[in-house]
Amino acid sequence: xxxxxxxxxxxxxxxxxxxxxxxxxxxxxxxxxxxxxxxxxxxxxxxxxxxxxxxxxxxxxxxxxxxxxxxxxxxxxxxxxxxxxxxxxxxxxxxxxxxxxxxxxxxxxxxxxxxxxxxxxxxxxxxxxxxxxxxxxxxxxxxxxxxxxxxxxxxxxxxxxxxxxxxxxxxxx
Numbered sequence: 001x002x003x004x005x006x007x008x009x010x011x012x013x014x015x016x017x018x019x020x021x022x023x024x025x026x027x028x029x030x031x032x033x034x035x036x037x038x039x040x041x042x043x044x045x046x047x048x049x050x051x052x053x054x055x056x057x058x059x060x061x062x063x064x065x066x067x068x069x070x071x072x073x074x075x076x077x078x079x080x081x082x083x084x085x086x087x088x089x090x091x092x093x094x095x096x097x098x099x100x101x102x103x104x105x106x107x108x109x110x111x112x113x114x115x116x117x118x119x120x121x122x123x124x125x126x127x128x129x130x131x132x133x134x135x136x137x138x139x140x141x142x143x144x145x146x147x148x149x150x151x152x153x154x155x156x157x158x159x160x161x162x163x164x165x166x167x168x169x170x171x172x173x
Contacts, residue, residue, distance in 0.1 A: 002061070004112050007105060009061040009075060011053070012046055016062050019071040020046060023097040032134040032163060052078060058121055060093065063109050065100065072100040075109040077117050077126065085152045086168060089127045090117060094140070107143040114144060118173045129154075129168040141169040 002009040017039075023029050024037035024045070037045070053059035060076035073096035080091055092113055094106050117123040128146060130137040131154075141148075146169035153159070154166045 002112055002116060003066070004108050006066055006103075007072065007109050007112075008064040008066055009109060009112060009116075010064055012049060012062045016071050017043060017046060019097065020062075020074075023073060023095065026098060029095065029098055032131040032137070034157065034161070034163065049074075049076075058116065061113075063094075063096070063105070065105075070099075071097070072105055073097050075106070075113050077113055077121075077123075082155055084129070084155065084168075086127055086149070086170070089125075090123055092117070092126050092128050092144075094137075106137075106140045110140060110144055114171065123173065125170055125172045127168055127170045129166050131163040132165040132167050133163075138167065138169075144171065146171040 001011070021037070021039040021042035024042045025039070027036050030036045049060045056079060058077045060074045060078060063072045063075050064070065065072045073094065075094040076092070078091050078093060080087070080089065092110055094110055096106060114126060117126050128141045132151065149168050149170050151165055151167050153164050157164045
C-alpha cells in the first residue's frame with residue numbers, strides 16, 4: 001500500500017467491484033476506450049489485476065480517496081500483454097470515476113506510482129499511451145514530466161476504428 005497527501009494506492013477488495021464496474025460502464029469515462037464494460041467484464045479485469053500483481057509485484061492498484069474512503073479509480077504499472085512498437089515496456093495507467101475528475105488526483109497518484117516503479121522496482125523507463133484524441137491523459141503525462149515519443153496504431157484496435165491512432169510518452173529514471 002502506498003499513500004499520497006490525499007490518496008491511498010492499495011490492493012483491491014471485493015467491495016470495490018460495484019464502484020469499479022460503475023466507472024467502467026460510464027460512456028463518458030470510457031470514451032477513449034473501445035467500449036464501456038459490463039459488470040462481468042469488470043470482474044474479469046479485477047481478477048487480471050490481482051494476477052498481474054502476484055506475477056510482477058506491481059500492477060494496477062485501487063485508488064482510494066483518503067478523506068471519504070471511496071474508490072476514486074485505479075492507477076498503476078503494467079506489462080502490456082501484447083506487442084507494441086516500443087515493447088518490451090512497463091506502462092503507467094490510470095482511470096478515475098467521474099466524481100473524482102478535476103481534482104488533480106490522476107497526476108498525484110501517477111507520480112507516486114512512478115516513484116514506486118523507479119525506486120522499488122528499479123525500472124529504467126516507464127511509458128504511457130492513449131488514444132490520440134485523449135487530451136486530458138496527455139496533459140497528465142506532460143505534468144508527470146514524460147516526453148512525447150511518437151504515434152502508433154494500437155495493435156488491439158481495428159484499422160477502421162476512430163481510436164486506432166495512439167500517442168506514447170516515456171520517462172526515464
